[in-house]
Amino acid sequence: MSEMNQAPTPPTLYIEGPAFWTPTMPGWEAARAAFRGEGTLTDPPAKRPSPQVLAPAERRRAPDTVALALEVAAAAMASSGRNAADVPCLFTSAHGDLSINDYMCSTLATDPKMLSPTKFHNSVHNAAVGYWTIGTGCMAASNAVSAFEHSFAAGLFEAAVQCAADHEPVLLVGYDTPTMGPLTSVTDSRGLLAVALVVAPERTERTVASFEWSLEGDAAPKPTAPRSAAARTLVGINPMADALSLFEALAQAEGSEGVPIELPVSSALALRLRLSPTA
Template sequence: MSEPMNGATAITPPTLYIEGPAFWAPTLPGWDLARAAFREEGALTDPPAKRPSPQMLAPAERRRAPDTVALALEVATAAVAASGRDAKALPCVFASAHGDLGINDYMCSTLATDPSVLSPTKFHNSVHNAAVGYWSIGTGCMAASNSVSAFETSFAAALLETATQCAADQQAILLVGFDVPAVGPLASVTTSRGLMATAFVVSPVRTERAVASFDWSLEPGPSQVPALHSPAAKVLDTNSIADALPVFEALARGSTAPLRLPLAPTMSLRLLLHPLD
């Protein structure tokens, strides 16, 4: 425990562990490629991939699934496989700044012009928790799930939620973050370009699959997004889930420098990552 503050005893959050990092972007479709590029040891994929094709979906579902679902399921599947865990028993936290902005634009424009032609499928996929719903159904997972949205601090908020659940319940949690481009009038109020998705499992104990540990705490005071170092990460910085990039870049580079991920203008999530052999 830390020193008492204002008559109360502050409890230091426990060290947690990261398993199975997964990453997808059109120019870096996979964690191995992303890790090399973030370490400035590899190049971007050319031509870029169009979108992932998650094999957990049947072919017809795969074609109908929106980009948000395809992204989320691709990295979630990769992270769980790399962690060696059972998806059916793994609670999860999914994060997206806005959900599917393309479908939201379609919904708004159709409702404004001709509501009678609104697509039931698109309506079904418009809800913010659509991706985690697909995941739960596809894996048969009955564990708790959560869908987090916090504008441009969505990954940090979801990581805090994941770490808190993991520490409180002493149970591993899958964390998935993803976002897609803003289109139509929504693009004038939010900036998001390209496709990007990230995932890993947070564990309360070290296992043979753990790649890093991290200490975490809330830090008051003015917040600022951590600087990115690699050209590959900087290229992706316009996606709404880009607040995940400092974490994944640090994992790739083995950095132990403190990371302060903004949660609000005057609050950050402070992380100390420690790579494991």
């Protein structure tokens, strides 16, 4: 292939503010220590987070998806040192809140007049990002992405493209919660897991890693398997588990230099990352 026909190499991008939450590792510091073999899993598991971004009344009414997403979003922004009101954001989830959708389907089938307006309000896929932009006063671009079991990779790819094209940081938030009822046949999601990070176009004092990225054709791509015992306990917990290899690499800085991380974007494409940690 001639140089004129070759696709341009995507620019190196940078990661700030990794954030992580699951009941057995409630926070990035807990997850980082566990992934490095320097900490144990939280026992008993933590209760769902209570994000301070929301007013008390909204905090009580917020479903698990919103509470989880806003918890890691706020942690990522605090760690990055950036103003949440100024940073474009992208939230990704396999299907949003399937538990609420199960409730709505059941109620509509049995007693439609009893449908809760609040639950209906929280059923839309962009509910979490809506709460975030309202709670933080963010007027920058916001988006909600869904790509079934490949939602984390699709979200990261979208955030990277947006960051590279606009040359500005993008907050990426990935979250999923357990399903229930007949919809469990749609998505096998058994627990709470959320992750977040800021993708930035330039290195700053808050940078934890740089990464090279590309889309690669693959007949049947599979996510890079996590190596630590702690991360392996979360394999299959919900579609955001695809992010485990990336966050494990961020935690195990000295052992992840240049090691390729494969994240399926579809049945025939994978997002390939190569990290160069700085901390």
